[in-house]
Each structure stands twice: as C-alpha cells, then as structure tokens.
Amino acid sequence: MKKRLWLLSVLLTVVGWHSSFGWENGNDEHRNKKFTVVLDAGHGGHDPGKVANGVKEKDIALDLVLLVGKELEKHPDIKVVYTRKTDKFVNLYVRGKIANEAEADLFVSIHCNAHHSNAYGSETYVLGLHANRQNFEVAKAENEVIYLEENHEANYAGYDINSPESIIGLTIMQEEFLGQSIRLAKLLQENFSVKLKRKNRGVKQAGFIVLHQTFMPSVLIETGFITNKNEKNYLSSKKGKTEVSDNIAEAIIRYKKDLAVNTAIDNFQDVSNEGETAAAAGVTFKVQIAAGGNKIETKRYNFRGLEPISMEQEGSVYRYLYGNTTEYEEAKSLQRQAKAKGYKSAYIVAYRNGQRISVEEALRL
Template sequence: MVMSFTSVPGGGGVKVVVIDAGHGGHDPGNLGTRRYKTREKDIALAVALKVGNYIQQNLPDVKVVYTRKTDVFIELQERARIANAADADLFISIHCDAFTQKSVSGATSLVLGRNHGDENMRVAQQENSVILLEDNYEEKYEGFDPRKPETFIALTLYQNAFLNQSISFAQKVQDQFRERVKRKDRGVKQQPLYVTSRTAMPAVLVELGFLTNYDEEDFLNSEQGQDFMASAIFRAFKEYKDEREFFENSSVPHAPTPDPTKKEETPTQAQLDPVKQPEEKPHEVYYTVQILTSGIKKNLKPENFKGVSGVEIYEEGKLFKYIVGKTPSLGEAETLKQKMKDAGFKDAFVIALSDGTRISLEEAKELLQ
C-alpha cells in the first residue's frame, strides 16, 4: 500500500483534532466483567464526546472532528481516512483495556513503534482484531492479518516522521492521568497499531483502564470517572497545543487554562486543579534539541547518531530521550534544530529542561527572563 504524507512534522499549529471512539456497532470491544450492560465501545464514545466538548467550549479556534458520534461500526481504514481528509494536526483514539487477570489495572498511551514484547503484542492484536469483522478484509488490507505478529512489522514503516510528536502528547496524557486523576500509570508504549499507522499526523491510542478490573470498571462507568479522564485528556491536549504554537506566537501570553469539570470545591475535584509551580527559580533551565526517542538505551557514541557528537540522554516514563545542545537562547536552539534536521534527524524539535526535568517552553521563557 502506497501512502502519501503531506503534513510536515512540527510545522504549523494545532487547528484540527480528530477524536476516535474505538469500536462501535456490532463490534463491542471488550466486555469487561459483564457486571454492566455497557461495553468498551460505550465508554470510549462517552469519553470521546466529553473530550471534544471540552475542546469546543474552551478552545474555539480548534475544529473537532469525530470518527463516530453514535453507536455505529467504522472500519479502521475509514477512521484513518477521516483523519487524513480533515488534514488533522492530531489523532486521538480512545479505548479501554482488558486482561485475563482481574488484578491488572492502569492507564496506557500507545504510539506506533517496534517494541514486540508479549505485552505489546497482546494489545496490538487486541486492538487490530476488529479488522476480522470487516467484509473482504484480506483484499482491503493487502495481506495484513492481526492474528500474525510478523505482519505487524510493516506497520512501523509509516509513522516514523511523527513519532516524537506522538510520544510528546502521549506522555502529557499519562502525566495528567497520574498526577491529576491519580490513576495507575502504565506508561507510554510503542506498538504496531493499524489505525495510528495510517494517519498522516501525530497519533495516540489511549487505553483508559481495564474493564476486567472491578475498581477500574466501576470508575470508568461512573459519570465522574468519565469526566475526570476526559478532562485529563483535554488538559494534555491544551498543553500540547500551547507547546506546538509557542514558536508561532511566542510574544502573546496564553490565557489560563479553564477547568471544564469544576463544579464545587471537594477534595476529589481538587485533584484536577492546576498544580502550583514553586516560586524558587530552578538552578538550571535551558533549551535543547531532542533528536530521538527509544525504548532501548543506546550507547552515546557518535556512530549511533549519524556522526553527531555530544549527544546526551534523559529518561521520561519508560522511554529514553536523546538530546543535543544546551542554551538559554530559543533562537540558538532553533538554529541547532535545523542543523539536526539537515544531519538526518527529520523529526528533531526543541524542548526545555529544568534541572534535567522537561518543562514547557512557556515556563522556560518565563524562568529565563
């Protein structure tokens, strides 16, 4: 299958987002513990609509496109086509996980990748298996069979140009789940998923939690649980959008992020309130250029990085991020980014670190003034 990608990674702002509620119609997704009449498809749709509503209410400059707004079956190929036709800047697919052991719990964000461990392949086969429900799938997907792990390798050839952007958003989602909603963080994982492999934009598949776990199933079936998870994804989107658009309009201050779920002051609701930043200025704040992300720790010798020397590493979640340069000047960092692109790292982008921990570019600008 020949793909034509016209989007430029990291270029432009975030004006269109596609929100994809997993499964639907005669594809229920996972059935959970069967204590509820709702299935994965129902929870995914409810949360997807809430995320879209939060974006539309609080970020009116963003166009929200849904792959489905009702209980209908949409083929994986069609979901990707909708996103590409909308010329979207980000694709968010929402799902719920399941496992044979009821004790397993936690939220995960998945991006396209090549980590083929048993856990990764389990989820990949689970989410890609919807293809088998489609008519004429053998011809339509040109040999791709979700039952055969070896055919997943081809999927990783498509979305490399958007990997860093996808991981950036996925990590923000996990941070929100962990810090604001107090969910167990299973991290950002790289997996060969069909629906994210065919989108010509950064794409993340979010697993909200395990419906086979009693506590998580109860939480995700509750109105409050769905509100909290949707709000977390919205906040991650807002942060991602601000970061992407910082370069276009760095002189215009951003309005404070509204809290779309705030109804009354209660201890539980306070979990979603913005975290106050320490007043003390960090010891070391600087801009650097991220050139690569990997689930494997690499030796930092230049031959592993297209001859580039001075590469450093920092860990975020369970991933290793490789960076070059250290400067208090955003302009110098931008120049270095272009040099890294010329060196072959086409997806290089500028980030900011404070004492070795990643912060937003807006925070760095304020701290360096």
C-alpha cells in the same frame, strides 16, 4: 545577537495571541486553518470491543470521546472531528481516512483494556514495534476488528495480526511524527497519574493498525481495565468519565500550546536567515524527512516518490534525507516538496565537508 534574542522573547510573548489564528501551523497555506483534533471512539456497532462485568468498551469509549470533544469545542481555535458520534461500526482504515482528509493536527483514539488478571491503570500507545509480548497482545486485540470488516483482505493486504513482524514495514509512515506523538502521550499519562492518582502503566509502542493509517501525530489511549471491578466502576461513573475526559482534553490543549511556542522558534530562525546565501565551498544542504530505528531501503517507492534519498546511521537511529544541494534557496524548495508529499515536519540540515553543522553556521559560512 542581542537584538535577535530580544526579538525572540517578544515573539514568544505574542505567540499566545497568534495561536488563536492557527499560526502554530507555520506555513502560509495553513495560516487560517484551525488546530484540528480527530477524536476516535474505539469499536462500535457490531463490534463491542471488550465486554466484561456487564459493560462494553464501545460505550465507554464513545461517552469519553463525546465529553472530550465538548470540552475542546469550548476553544474557538480548535476544531473537533469525530470518527463516530453514535453506536455505529467504522472500519479502521476509514478512521484514518477521516483524519487525513480533515488534515488533522492530532489523532486521538480512545479505548478500554481487558485482561484475565486483575490488572489496572492507564497506558497510552504510539505506533511502533511491539517492545514485548504484552504490548503485542494489546495491539492484537485492538487489530482483530479488521476481521469483522468486509473486504479486509483487500484493505489490509499482507497484514497478519498474529505476526509481530508484520508491523515492521508499516512503522515508517508514523516515524516522522513519533516525537510529537510521544510528547502528547506523556502529557496524557502525566495527567492520569499525577492529577487523577491513577496507576501509570506508561507510554508504550505497539503496532496498532488504526495508528498506522494516519499522517499526523497519533496516540491510542487505553483508559483502564474494565475487567478490574474498581476501574470498571470508575469508568462507568459520571465522576470517572468527567475526570478522565477533562484530563485528556487538558493534555491536548497543553500539547497545542507547547507546539505554538516551538513553531515560533522555528519560524524565527527561518526569518532571520532570509536573504542570506550559502556560497562557501564545502557547504551542502539536505532535507531530513524521517528518522527511526528501522533500516529501510532508500528507494523512491519507500519515500512517497521522493528521490534521491540518502541514509545516515547514528547508533541505532537511521535518518533519511532527501536531496543534496549547495544552495539554501533550493533546499527550501526541496523542503516544500517533501512537505507536499506528506512529510509535514521535514526540515533542512546542513553539512560542511560531510560533517553535520547547524543551518545557521552554514549560512554564516
């Protein structure tokens, strides 16, 4: 055990060097892949976004995105992909498609807010149920752009932006990334409030269509209110744009570093278990693919064709699990299948006589 701890500490020390080779992605096929960040400037072209006090949201969003990108591109181990680099219109689903095709590690959408009151401050959203009317209104305003798109009836079938319930069936796609999305959102809000001393309106959840389209941790930043004169002046100024973009870039870099450390721990546990088998009676393995507050039918069409799917409830959280086997090796193969289907953070869980135990304990038994 001591030796393991020592090994782990060595591993954590060297992970900083390895992260420059994309090691944080863990699995072999991604070992040489750079950490890819998709930067999404909200609106563009014939969609100006919010317009107030003589400025347009689409212009501020683009300026910020280009500055964030410039900052991130200084890091040779980060690849930046833009959904737009000019003043052009891009459909919401196309933004998601760009991110998915790039197999991005992060999707960051940048916007500005507007309100009839004198509201100010920044807030960062992850996909989820609208917790209240106010969050719903923010998402609705950002979602309205679909009506400027051609063929929106076909591309967003059944989605009614006026209905808070419309998002419920959609949230599961992002739930497996929710933890990571929230982690980045917190780092961003922390930078805005602690380093820039701006009003922290918090990390929030709402049903943004653009976030629903992506299969990776994704956030949407409402950097500030252009309806508020002070914030409009700040976000239009060179100083304001530089400060905000620097802090967005810094949060992304910190997120990437944290991720590298966490993956090192996961990989270490994986390696240390190699070669052992769980033959003991009563021990079974499953692969957890998603968890969240929504109860979803365990049908294969809800889980990208995977079956059997089982569900466990703990308090208000539902966990969704794929497969059921007594062999650890087979569980690893199930995990690979789940990852191939897009459940990138799928992980193995173990049970003894129906009770959850750690995988390490299961393998000891």
